[in-house]
Amino acid sequence: MLKKRIIPCLDIKNGRTVKGVNFVDIQDAGDPVALARQYALQGADELVFLDITATIEARDTLIQLVEEIAANINIPFTVGGGITSVAQAKALIRAGADKVSVNSAAVKRPELVQELAAEFGSQCVVVAVDTKFEDPDWTVFVSGGRTPTGIKTLDWVKQMEALGAGEILLTSMNNDGTKAGFALDITEAVASSVQIPVIASGGAGTVEHFATLFGQTTASAGLAASIFHYGEIPVPELKSALKTKNIAIR
């Protein structure tokens, strides 16, 4: 049976993780390579790196970092943050990223997704969607969630799928940072309106939140950051707890 994926997400700034991660066996909590290795050893199914600097100087640092990560881990990983062109994506994929994720740039120019899919194949193209519920609709926000686009989320994900997206990384801004659970309604609405896999993000705080996500929606994966980084729920504990609840977990 295809397993539900557990994906830690690391924010990167100037080649370093933004918030220190408290792993006992790691001395340098800001070293993304060491952290990535540790997560891979712990049984994370995939990793996502989001570069939040996205300046031109930081690009070269990011590419070097991606090379190092690729040399050091044996699970798939996605790199995102500020990608606006096929050339930028190509540099990251050549450096060893398995997938790239695009967000604001896809809203600005949806054909980018088509170009990326044509160049690398859909399996390399993740479209990250930041969504917020404001009565009566879930709509898409860009620029780190600061700018509303007015585009309805369900329309957007269908358009992205049609243009060749291979996966949707859906973050509910209403839930992000709350640790009160994933946004089950929009996650399922998105997952059931596209054929491609959906990664749910935003709101993970407990094992039960992941159990509910996988029990009540058809999301393929759950992504979280702080609960893993601060050791609140270590990946191995999360995975074994979900297994005891009969959720398909590696």
Next chain:
Amino acid sequence: MIAIVKYNAGNIRSVENALKRLGVDCVISDDPEVLSKAEKLILPGVGEASSAMAYLRERGLDQVIKERIKPTLGICLGLQLFCARSEEGNTECLGIFPEAVKRFPPKEKVPHMGWNELTALKGPLFEGVQANSDVYFVHSFYAESGPDTVAACDYILPFSAALSKGNFYATQFHPEKSADVGEQILANFLKLPAV
């Protein structure tokens, strides 16, 4: 010498990295002479079947691969190219394995992306690999089960997770992205006796 076929598909770097982690050096080449002499040859691949076959034919690499008598491994699209034909772009492939490559019916999410388990393991590629081990898949097309199937997987329907015949081996999953299980499988391929 271990060689990786250089062609117009992604993830060659990932395979090279995985071999390095196993302490093995390799060359990446599209030179027919290098590829036919290599002790071990790997045809990796993420990409599209018809353009990948066209690329191999243009350089005469289709014949080089077919005529090899030393251990040769196809990964992902590499497995599909080793088969007789693929529904992707209606492509005539290398015909090393008689199995046909078809598109998954859209009954569940396609591509089949993520970790899924291997069953019915046979042969040297899976030595020391436990049944029901999970490995990482990303694909929308699959090879049917057949006489050359040496590992099975089930997604929407049962399909060949790995094929083997004579000196040819192929995995639909990505051993280079499948954590320690994948490393074991690559190590098993690397230690196959030279012919």
